[in-house]
Amino acid sequence: MGLFGWGKRSAARKEAALPKPVMIQHRTYDDPVLDAAVAEVSEGSLQAGLTVLAECREDPETRTLRAAVLGKTAIGHSDELTTIAEQAEDPDLWLLVGEARIQEAWAIRGSGSGASVGADRAKLFHSTLRRAVEPLHRSAKLLPKDAAPWVSLMPVARGLNVDREQHDDLWRKIIDRAPMLYPAHWQRLQYLAAKWGGSEEEMLAFAHGCVDKSTPGNPLVAMLPLAHFETYLPRFRKLLEERSPLKIATLQVRHFAKVAEELAEAADRWQTGPEPHVRDYEAHNLFAAAFCMAMDKDRAKIHLDGMGDRLHGIPWAYLGADVLEEYHQRSAKYR
Template sequence: MGLFSRRKSGLPQRAVIQGHTYDDADLDAAVKTGELAAALSVLGQCRRKPEVRALRVRVLAETLVGKAEALLETAYSTDDPDMWLLAGSTFIQEGWAIRGHGWASSVGDDRFRMFFATLRKAVHPLHQAAEGLPQDAVPWAEMQRAAQGLQAGRDELDAIWREITSRTGTLYPAYYTRLQILAKKWGGSHEEMLAFARLSVDAAPHGDPLAAMIPLAHFEVLLADLQDLIENKHTFKAAMLPNTYFSKVRAEIDTAADKWMVAIPRQHPRALEAHNAFAAAYVLAADPARARAHLVAMRDHLHDLPWAYYIDYDKVRDEYLRAYGKFVLKPAVLH
């Protein structure tokens, strides 16, 4: 949305790390080697740590796009649950690479056919991974992503969700995917999605970044409302909406943030992602103290979402730098 782009002048100079919002030296080392054995090793290390495992398989699959068929052949020959999981996850990444992440209206019929065909290839290996490690929630979390893309019916999506929650209570990426499934753009509603986000935060233990489901849900509402305004040529209202919307919902976001940060937060692979969600929300709400706290906690690790919900993808870094200069480098006036 070029409407919300900002000029580069006066932006602070920061060594921004974009698209790497995690701290995992073992995963980085495995990615750097580019060897399948290293990938399987780091997956094998975290079979009892679903948050770590979910992050690692997603990152590894991103680096292996284009090799899913070869991974599947290896899985058949080894019958290793980690190999099955990696193959299935890589098919999902390949599918989304084909489709792209824009609105469905921007995707042609041929690309949709390729997208669906590629996602369907993920289903069998993910079932094999789930059978190999029955208590592992991660194959089901990945299955949920495939089912979402395949536009599975609500009964099937709900059944997969029950499989996930029977194995783990707070798997961050699985909750985020469920949030997307319930969003208006995927055929759900604002009301059901927000209710899910609130229940998720209520159920999460203190110190868990699952609290970020609240700002993330509100960004989904904002995105839908912005789209409606732009389609109806209300450009001035669209330009004003991000700030006015988050000013109105700030109290609920405060409650979620406080539950996460009330004590020393537990170490979590998605903490930097969650700080991005809260930072963007507080930047729009113009809350200097809270914006500063989460911007600093990001440690210059920038996640495209949710910033790209109200700014062009290629302007996300500039938006972050502008916010950093305003709320961190300049003295904040505290309310």
């Protein structure tokens, strides 16, 4: 299914646009089928994207990952997708429309703090996010047992500052369908973070709860290092503003060293499982960076190796300005 001439690059231009870096950024998954679908959608062929979404309707971990990746691939084309979706009434297509609009909205906002987003940009961000709501509800209506559209609505709710009651209701809808879903817990933790109006105490309690309920092999335990990075970041940014290199160095040494023992226990609990998980690379990124910061060389090496040369912006972007540079700087000491 073509999308009005979208794509159509020559093979030479396509090859030139895809250099082969030492580290693979923004692709912390191992899903060759998804990679092939992304290539097809990038060239304007929609059918491959819909096929890979349809085939994992009973696998919420894979479905949510594929929806997010394909949505990012379709940035700038949500209106074209909507025109097709109006004729097809396909839950996978409506999910893709919603994800594309979410990705468009967050691209407008940027990754900085709320204070860095001007009034005009914030207004456009909110209006674009609101346009994701109806497609996701249409997808959910067509496939009532699917957790994916409800997970997609979580960053929408966060960006639109919905009240706690509405967010709790959204959370219950997801947990009823997929109680251990990794991206849902990631989004819930972000909502509970202080930067979005929550508190460090509740966020950390939630992260510890994720560890407690995780079974061996489930990377949900990575919510713990994620929470500690979310407490680290505001302190780091404050010291940057104060231009206090000594205090920054002290923070970098002490923040993760203080929690190294509980991080180790969580990592050990996870790694006793035999089966791979689609979010393993993301979890290894979080633990690798945390153990690098805690100066635990042996554990850092385990998780640096576990990353499989796939680099996630969170947490490495939390440690410095450039993700790749920060990764190389930290990992060189511990590999």
